[in-house]
Amino acid sequence: MVQDLGYLKESPSQTAGPYVHIGCTPNFAGITGVYEADLGATMVNDRALGERITVRGRVIDGAGVPLKDALVEIWQADAAGFYNSPSELRGTADPNFTGWGRCPTGADDGIFTFETIKPGRAPYKDGRKMAPHITVWIVARGINIGLHTRMYFADEAEANAEDPLLARIEHRQRVATLVAPREGSVYTFDIHLQGEKETVFLDI
Amino acid sequence: MSDLSNNKPETGAFFQRDRAWHAPALTPGYKTSVLRSPQKALLSLDGTMSEITGPVFGHSLLGELDNDLIHNFAKPGESAIGERIIVHGRVLDERGHPVSGALLEFWQANAGGRYRHKKESYLAALDPNFGGCGRTITGEDGTYRFRTIRPGAYPWPNGVNDWRPAHIHFSIFGHGFAQRLITQMYFEGDPMIWKCPIVTTIPDRSAIEQLIAPLDWANTIPMDARAYKFDIVLRGRRSTLFENRMEGN
Numbered sequence: 257m258v259q260d261l262g263y264l265k266e267s268p269s270q271t272a273g274p275y276v277h278i279g280c281t282p283n284f285a286g287i288t289g290v291y292e293a294d295l296g297a298t299m300v301n302d303r304a305l306g307e308r309i310t311v312r313g314r315v316i317d318g319a320g321v322p323l324k325d326a327l328v329e330i331w332q333a334d335a336a337g338f339y340n341s342p343s344e345l346r347g348t349a350d351p352n353f354t355g356w357g358r359c360p361t362g363a364d365d366g367i368f369t370f371e372t373i374k375p376g377r378a379p380y381k382d383g384r385k386m387a388p389h390i391t392v393w394i395v396a397r398g399i400n401i402g403l404h405t406r407m408y409f410a411d412e413a414e415a416n417a418e419d420p421l422l423a424r425i426e427h428r429q430r431v432a433t434l435v436a437p438r439e440g441s442v443y444t445f446d447i448h449l450q451g452e453k454e455t456v457f458l459d460i
Numbered sequence: 461m462s463d464l465s466n467n468k469p470e471t472g473a474f475f476q477r478d479r480a481w482h483a484p485a486l487t488p489g490y491k492t493s494v495l496r497s498p499q500k501a502l503l504s505l506d507g508t509m510s511e512i513t514g515p516v517f518g519h520s521l522l523g524e525l526d527n528d529l530i531h532n533f534a535k536p537g538e539s540a541i542g543e544r545i546i547v548h549g550r551v552l553d554e555r556g557h558p559v560s561g562a563l564l565e566f567w568q569a570n571a572g573g574r575y576r577h578k579k580e581s582y583l584a585a586l587d588p589n590f591g592g593c594g595r596t597i598t599g600e601d602g603t604y605r606f607r608t609i610r611p612g613a614y615p616w617p618n619g620v621n622d623w624r625p626a627h628i629h630f631s632i633f634g635h636g637f638a639q640r641l642i643t644q645m646y647f648e649g650d651p652m653i654w655k656c657p658i659v660t661t662i663p664d665r666s667a668i669e670q671l672i673a674p675l676d677w678a679n680t681i682p683m684d685a686r687a688y689k690f691d692i693v694l695r696g697r698r699s700t701l702f703e704n705r706m707e708g709n
């Protein structure tokens with residue numbers, strides 16, 4: 257016999273279900289008067305530093321159909337590469353940028369949209385810089401445990417080429433699933449749950 | 461967003477997630493998972509700044525009735541119909557440490573098993589005084605509590621005759637984005653738990669039992685509300701005392 261490590265087990269995940277909007281975006285679900293605004297609907301105010309961008313995309317199932325009942329959350333560094341989090345000890349993040357956003361996919365078109373800023377580069381644990389990226393988390397009916405992935409920027413080819421996470425992707429043709437093309441100030445990031453174009457999801 | 465904790469923020473990476481403890485992505489008994497489950501292997505990587513950090517929400521976010529689902533949608537002087545209950549517990553991490561300042565959001569059907577949602581088609585009646593959403597933030601000791609009515613069971617289109625056991629959905633933010641979790645709480649003694657195709661996506665019986673809240677007689681308020689206790693465990697994180705210090709870090 258040895259001593260018991262005494263660790264607990266993480267609570268098992270369960271699907272967010274079809275009614276996730278009631279709990280996470282009640283105003284979007286038509287339940288008004290309980291919360292003033294849906295959490296995560298606004299990430300920036302007028303004084304936020306950095307380049308304003310729009311991130312837009314869909315979550316697409318194995319039959320090629322966009323999910324109309326998914327919820328997408330993003331988390332990212334500010335323009336200088338700092339996170340608006342107590343665990344950010346390298347410096348102080350821009351107080352005018354939350355870094356976190358939440359958006360349901362549209363009930364008609366399945367599109368999610370975030371008005372945000374382009375993030376700066378944050379260090380990997382060995383000191384190398386990661387390419388600018390946005391962390392993405394997807395939940396929906398039929399998804400048993402939230403899916404983590406990342407969006408990188410197509411106009412950051414040089415930084416992407418030296419990114420430690422992208423470098424870990426064995427099948428190089430799959431790197432493109434994480435790189436969003438740019439048109440004007442809009443980046444398009446379609447997330448494919450299955451199939452030939454399946455997005456690289458992370459166990460992180 | 462602000463941190464109300466007096467504890468020094470932690471910066472260690474999170475314990476590897478025990479994927480065998482959770483449901484796999486593909487669970488054909490829960491039909492919607494078939495076309496929504498990734499089929500390729502996940503890319504595994506130790507947490508970086510992007511996952512070690514995460515949004516934290518201050519108590520100033522909360523309205524007075526946010527943790528009272530009996531009243532937060534009800535007309536003045538009225539209340540939601542159903543069995544009055546209190547749900548309370550602690551948010552801990554895998555080390556057993558309390559997680560302070562954790563935002564919990566919860567949603568549920570009304571006492572008849574009907575959700576207030578445009579996609580809901582069950583014939584049970586809406587309760588005009590019940591919205592079905594609430595939220596709270598854990599204290600320094602990781603504790604939380606809210607007041608609600610016990611939700612009803614309801615049928616759903618999966619198999620011909622599938623019903624969900626009474627449950628409350630929880631969304632939880634810890635201190636790092638890698639801890640992000642959505643799960644469901646079930647009620648002690650409900651025989652429908654073991655018949656549910658969503659519950660049984662979880663392969664391990666003891667993992668399912670971790671989601672079943674016992675009746676907490678000691679905390680039941682006489683002549684008012686019964687209590688159920690539901691503890692939630694988020695991923696633990698490594699100590700940074702002995703982390704590698706690479707050059708340039």
